Amino acid sequence: MNDDQLLRYSRHILLPEIDVEGQQALLDARALIIGAGGLGSPAAMYLAAAGVGTIAIADDDTVDLTNLQRQIMHSADMVGLPKVASARATLHRLNPQARIEPIQRRLEGEALEAEVARADVVLDCSDNFATRHAINRACVLHRKPLVSGAAIRFDGQAAVFDLRQPDSACYHCLFPEGEDIEEVRCAVMGVFAPIVGIIGTTQAAEALKLIIGCGRTLDGRLLLLDGLAMEWRSVTLGRDPGCTVCSRAH
Numbered sequence: 001m002n003d004d005q006l007l008r009y010s011r012h013i014l015l016p017e018i019d020v021e022g023q024q025a026l027l028d029a030r031a032l033i034i035g036a037g038g039l040g041s042p043a044a045m046y047l048a049a050a051g052v053g054t055i056a057i058a059d060d061d062t063v064d065l066t067n068l069q070r071q072i073m074h075s076a077d078m079v080g081l082p083k084v085a086s087a088r089a090t091l092h093r094l095n096p097q098a099r100i101e102p103i104q105r106r107l108e109g110e111a112l113e114a115e116v117a118r119a120d121v122v123l124d125c126s127d128n129f130a131t132r133h134a135i136n137r138a139c140v141l142h143r144k145p146l147v148s149g150a151a152i153r154f155d156g157q158a159a160v161f162d163l164r165q166p167d168s169a170c171y172h173c174l175f176p177e178g179e180d181i182e183e184v185r186c187a188v189m190g191v192f193a194p195i196v197g198i199i200g201t202t203q204a205a206e207a208l209k210l211i212i213g214c215g216r217t218l219d220g221r222l223l224l225l226d227g228l229a230m231e232w233r234s235v236t237l238g239r240d241p242g243c244t245v246c247s248r249a250h
């Protein structure tokens with residue numbers, strides 16, 4: 001680290017849990033963020049500000065006026081532009097030293113697998129079950145830690161699936177595919193703006209901890225937020241031995 005970096009990250013380095021080694025781990029790390037919307041905005045901004053060296057961010061959408069109520073990485077002058085272009089501009093302003101790799105497409109198939117394989121940590125900031133399950137399958141295959149988040153109305157949830165660990169649950173253990181879980185989207189149901197901020201920021205915190213290797217992550221727990229009552233609950237998760245996604249990997 002040069003003098004500028006030692007100064008820029010001094011409030012991290014002061015923390016004994018992080019120190020120079022932890023900050024260097026962040027600088028050397030590559031994070032993959034899928035979704036540059038309400039969750040991806042704070043997640044990407046905190047990772048960039050905190051010094052994660054390379055941030056790949058994937059989204060095929062463009063910035064819409066209805067996004068601006070909560071997707072704080074995008075500003076009014078970016079309406080109509082690709083979200084990943086807006087993301088790159090915002091993240092570059094925050095931290096010109098961070099390498100931002102915009103991926104302007106819906107990541108799926110081999111491209112998704114290749115990006116997951118290159119990442120040290122994967123943040124699922126998407127908004128639909130098909131994408132969530134595809135990300136989970138790629139993370140199981142490549143044994144990558146997955147930080148999952150979701151938010152709708154006044155409710156949010158976050159979980160970590162540290163698939164580097166042999167006994168860790170996967171997303172599919174928790175939400176099996178094909179059980180017809182009702183797909184609810186912000187576009188139809190509405191979402192209270194700060195909820196995506198709280199959950200996306202929680203995802204950033206967990207991703208940083210996974211890279212640094214400090215503290216206790218949300219691995220094995222699902223954190224649930226009732227934003228109307230402002231109450232948090234935590235549910236313990238176990239691996240489903242019959243899970244069709246992760247049991248074959250063991």
Ligand SMILES: [Zn+2]
Pocket residue numbers: 169170171172173174240243244245246247
């Ligand atoms: Zn599983």
